[in-house]
Amino acid sequence: MEGKGTGPAPAIAVRGVGVVRDGRWILKDIDWTVPTGACVALLGPNGSGKSSMARVVSGYLWPTEGEVRVLGERFGEVNLQELRESLRLVQPHGQFEPPPEMTAIQVAMTGAFGTVGLYREVSPELRAEAERLLEIVGLRAVMTHSYQTLSNGERIRCLIARALVCKPRLLLLDEPTAGLDLLAREQVLATIQSLHQSGEDPPTIVLITHHLEELPPAVSHVTILDEGRVAADGPPGQVLRGELLSKVYRCPLEVAHHDGRYYTRVSPGAWGGLLKRG
């Protein structure tokens, strides 16, 4: 473990990372540090490299160059299988599709075994922990409902509970609010906020999103990616500025800030120019 006697190692420390796929750098010169226990965001437009970064950090995409340390362990020197027990990547449109008859609480409990189905005996402690987590994510009332009948917003919160059941030190949420309506989105953001504030030792949370509106106030640091490179990195108030974001999103926009939340505004006067780009 890293540390050098000055507190815990960062949850993520990435230095000079680059990834080549199909003869193209999809990530290049990435330096990224995430302090332990922080809630941070990776922001950027479609194709900027956010999911690739999440896959690098979770050990599913091996970088072409650079160094990756996660939870103090250096990739190349650590058993990735063991390290992955301490981190969870949640993706609403990922591979996870539970059997239709499984209830929300059963799905949450499968997180302890890393399986899709519930094939092993469940201890009373595991059931109690799954119930506690489903309550935290606001799913107490639908615990015994089948996963298939949950709304998309309820499903993602169920998957967050599933990820938390094994007490990960690092939680990567890849576009958890994609495709959700306003209420469902806000419920996911409230879940993230309360996770960050809950208990004495919350996991480090990395939230991946396209949209400023999807950053809860818990986010203390934002890294903006653009075409596989870091375009800006710092506290939200420093990097979430209209001028910078207009360049990254190729769209003239203004940024507003209220109660720890950020909002973007694009004037309809700019639409004509956007359509001319083809």
Ligand SMILES: Nc1ncnc2c1ncn2[C@@H]1O[C@H](COP(=O)(O)OP(=O)(O)OP(=O)(O)O)[C@@H](O)[C@H]1O
């Ligand atoms: N395995 C791969 N082989 C080739 N190209 C890839 C591969 N994985 C990702 N890419 C490319 O790398 C770029 C970054 O993709 P990535 O999915 O990381 O971006 P993103 O910011 O998460 O995008 P989105 O917001 O649309 O999900 C894209 O141009 C994508 O097509």
